[in-house]
Every structure is written in structure tokens, then in C-alpha cells.
Amino acid sequence: MIEVRELTKRYGRTVAVDGLTFDVRPGRVTGFLGPNGAGKSTTMRVLLGLDRPTSGAALINGYRYADLRRPLVHVGALLDAGAVDGGRSALNHLRWLARTNGIGARRVASVLEQVGLAGVARSRVRGFSLGMRQRLGVAAALLGDPAVLLFDEPVNGLDPDGVRWIRELMRSLAAEGRTVLLSSHLMSEMALTADHLVIIGRGRLIADTTLHDLAARFQQGVVVRSPRSDELATVLDAGGATVTREADGSLTVTGKDASEIGDLAARNGLPIHEATPRGASLEDAYMELTSTSVDYAAGPGAQGVT
Numbered sequence: 001m002i003e004v005r006e007l008t009k010r011y012g013r014t015v016a017v018d019g020l021t022f023d024v025r026p027g028r029v030t031g032f033l034g035p036n037g038a039g040k041s042t043t044m045r046v047l048l049g050l051d052r053p054t055s056g057a058a059l060i061n062g063y064r065y066a067d068l069r070r071p072l073v074h075v076g077a078l079l080d081a082g083a084v085d086g087g088r089s090a091l092n093h094l095r096w097l098a099r100t101n102g103i104g105a106r107r108v109a110s111v112l113e114q115v116g117l118a119g120v121a122r123s124r125v126r127g128f129s130l131g132m133r134q135r136l137g138v139a140a141a142l143l144g145d146p147a148v149l150l151f152d153e154p155v156n157g158l159d160p161d162g163v164r165w166i167r168e169l170m171r172s173l174a175a176e177g178r179t180v181l182l183s184s185h186l187m188s189e190m191a192l193t194a195d196h197l198v199i200i201g202r203g204r205l206i207a208d209t210t211l212h213d214l215a216a217r218f219q220q221g222v223v224v225r226s227p228r229s230d231e232l233a234t235v236l237d238a239g240g241a242t243v244t245r246e247a248d249g250s251l252t253v254t255g256k257d258a259s260e261i262g263d264l265a266a267r268n269g270l271p272i273h274e275a276t277p278r279g280a281s282l283e284d285a286y287m288e289l290t291s292t293s294v295d296y297a298a299g300p301g302a303q304g305v306t
């Protein structure tokens with residue numbers, strides 16, 4: 001469990017995090033989403049004791065990081081995969097981490113196996129690809145078998161295999177009942193991995209929601225087709241939905257979702273040939289929510305800006 005309470009972090013005159021409050025619960029992947037500069041990394045750094053809050057608190061299992069006696073046993077993190085001393089082997093790096101956290105050597109072999117680096121354990125990290133470094137970072141995060149895991153933009157720069165591996169790993173860690181916080185500035189990434197979203201902009205909370213509720217909030221009706229659309233419209237209307245008849249014979253229905261429409265139709269013996277929720281994509285929803293929080297919006301001619 002992660003608790004962020006009224007957290008504020010200032011760097012001189014820059015307010016990186018501004019009165020932020022949210023919880024991250026176990027058993028699901030929580031996406032931590034926001035435009036560049038929103039304050040995600042700062043929040044994670046405070047959670048990990050790498051930065052001190054100006055005010056407020058960021059707690060892991062009820063404790064500030066600095067008060068955890070063997071931190072790796074409580075929380076694992078992947079922040080910057082490049083931060084390992086390149087002259088060391090993967091094995092030595094993990095052994096050193098284990099020793100300083102009171103973790104047995106057997107666990108080192110087990111995490112190397114888990115991340116697929118057992119075969120290169122004795123090679124120097126200097127020669128590792130970005131993907132291998134990410135795997136080593138994940139191994140370090142998993143070393144203490146912690147209940148809480150933080151991943152800051154873990155798929156950046158990975159090839160498709162690596163991306164899929166990270167996604168599946170995060171989902172399986174959550175399925176084991178762990179608390180998993182994953183930061184990204186890409187909604188497309190979250191849509192594939194997260195169950196719950198904490199969205200921030202300019203250091204403030206914008207939304208704390210399930211992916212499902214966010215999609216529902218931006219839904220713009222259900223397109224329904226039936227060979228008996230007039231009767232269906234009457235039934236839906238009587239059931240409290242708002243029905244618009246379209247020129248192509250379809251109905252646009254708001255106020256009921258696709259399954260409620262299907263149930264109502266079935267109860268009245270009316271066939272349905274199509275019921276398609278029509279909504280803004282999650283990406284559109286995210287853009288709309290954060291539109292006032294983006295520091296440098298891409299102009300019409302800008303390309304490749306994320």
C-alpha cells in the first residue's frame with residue numbers, strides 16, 4: 001500500500017508537486033499518468049527517500065522510506081536503468097544489493113533466472129543492451145520480494161519483446177497481491193497494462209479512477225441496430241434512455257450502456273444486430289483531462305512530440 005498525503009515538493013520557485021493526495025492499493029496495476037513535467041518522477045523520488053518533501057508525506061506500508069529498516073524487503077523500484085556501475089557483473093551487483101539488505105544469496109540466483117539473465121550473470125553490465133539493463137533493474141527491484149513496486153517509465157526504449165515482457169511481469173506481480181505503481185506519459189501504454197489510473201498535471205491530482213470508469217465518463221452513447229428499431233426505440237424510451245433515430249436507420253442511445261440495452265431488448269423479445277459503444281478513445285479522454293496542464297502543447301505542424 002502506498003499513501004501520498006498532501007505532498008508538496010518545491011525546487012526553488014518551481015512547484016513540482018502541489019498538495020497531491022492519493023492511495024495505491026495492492027492487487028492491481030495503478031498507472032501514474034501525466035504530461036512531461038507533471039511531477040511523476042518527483043513523487044516517486046520522494047516515495048523512495050531520494051528527495052525530501054517540502055510538506056506532506058509519502059508512505060510505503062505506513063512508513064516513510066527513511067524509516068524502513070531493510071527497504072528492499074518492502075519496496076522495489078525501477079527508476080533509471082543506466083545507474084548501475086558498468087564495471088560490475090550482474091551477479092556482483094545483485095549480490096552486493098542483497099548483502100546490504102540482509103537478503104540471502106539464493107535469492108540472487110532466483111531473480112536472475114526470473115528476469116532471464118542467468119546466462120549472462122557473470123558478464124560486465126557495461127556490455128549490456130538497454131533491454132538487459134532494464135531486466136537487471138527489475139531483478140534488483142524484485143530481490144527483496146517486496147510487496148510494493150514502483151516502475152518509472154519502464155518500457156522506454158525497449159523492443160517489442162521487452163515491452164511485452166514488462167507488461168506481463170507487472171500484471172503478474174499485481175495478481176500476486178502486490179502494490180504496483182507504473183508511471184508513463186502515454187495513455188496507450190496504460191490502457192494495455194493498468195487497472196486503475198492516477199492522473200496528474202502540474203503537480204496536482206486530475207483524476208483517480210478505474211480505466212473502466214474513465215472510458216464510461218467519456219462515452220457518447222451506444223449505436224444500436226435492430227430490424228425492429230421503432231419498437232426498440234419505444235421500449236428504450238420507456239426504460240429511461242434517450243434515443244435518437246439516425247438517417248441510416250440506427251439508433252443512438254444514451255443513458256443506458258450496451259448490456260442494459262441488450263437486456264431490455266431481450267426481455268421484450270426484440271432482436272439486436274449491433275450495439276456499439278461510441279466514445280472518445282481513452283487517449284482523447286486523457287488529452288481532454290490534461291489539456292490545461294501541458295506546458296508545451298504541440299502546434300499544428302509539430303510531429304513526433306509526446
Ligand SMILES: Nc1ncnc2c1ncn2[C@@H]1O[C@H](COP(=O)(O)OP(=O)(O)OP(=O)(O)O)[C@@H](O)[C@H]1O
Pocket residue numbers: 011014015016017034035036037038039040041042043185
Ligand atoms: N532536481 C530538480 N531541480 C529543479 N527542478 C526539478 C528537479 N526535478 C524536477 N524538477 C521540475 O519539477 C517538475 C516536475 O518534474 P518531474 O520530473 O517530476 O515530472 P514528470 O512527470 O516525471 O515528467 P517526465 O515525464 O518528463 O519525467 C518539472 O518542472 C521539473 O523541471
